[in-house]
Amino acid sequence: MSRPDAPDDGYAISYKVLERGTPVVDRDGGEVGTVREVLENRAEHIFDGLVLDTPDGQRFVDAPEVARIAERRVTLALDAEQAAALPERDSAGGATFRADVKGGRLSRFLGGGWKRD
Numbered sequence: 001m002s003r004p005d006a007p008d009d010g011y012a013i014s015y016k017v018l019e020r021g022t023p024v025v026d027r028d029g030g031e032v033g034t035v036r037e038v039l040e041n042r043a044e045h046i047f048d049g050l051v052l053d054t055p056d057g058q059r060f061v062d063a064p065e066v067a068r069i070a071e072r073r074v075t076l077a078l079d080a081e082q083a084a085a086l087p088e089r090d091s092a093g094g095a096t097f098r099a100d101v102k103g104g105r106l107s108r109f110l111g112g113g114w115k116r117d
Contacts (some may be wrong), residue, residue, distance in 0.1 A: 010071025015040070015047040024052055024074045026083045027067065033059065035074060050074070058064050059086040 015038050020036045033054035041048045050061045068079040076083055 009068070009073040009075070012068060012070050015069055018069055022072070022074055024050070024061075024076065026076050026078055026080050028079060030080050031084075032076065032083045042061075052086070054086075056084075058089040060089045062088060090105070 018035060018038050020035055020037070020077055024032045024035060033052040035050055036053045036058060038050040039048040039050065040046070045068075047063045049063045050066065052059045052061060059075060063078050066074060068075040078086075
């Protein structure tokens with residue numbers, strides 16, 4: 001049973017309909033920031049995490065650290081100290097690659113036709 005003074009965060013929803021700007025709180029209800037972006041592993045159709053806008057900049061929250069996604073807020077499984085230590089979002093994204101034009105046919109056949117930038 002919920003406490004009478006607990007705020008109502010609404011029904012649980014899918015990460016696919018989570019809106020940008022939804023408040024994010026730690027497990028004790030302290031405000032951490034707002035949702036900036038929802039990350040999904042599209043190949044496997046699974047929730048990968050969130051990018052948050054916080055007073056200290058953009059932060060990344062991995063999926064297992066998200067306890068509940070609801071209509072009016074997201075609750076993390078982290079306490080205030082852990083939430084404050086969330087890593088910054090990598091603004092560069094993942095690694096980038098370019099075609100290896102010097103690689104021969106055999107290299108391309110074996111999957112070596114790309115060079116990491």
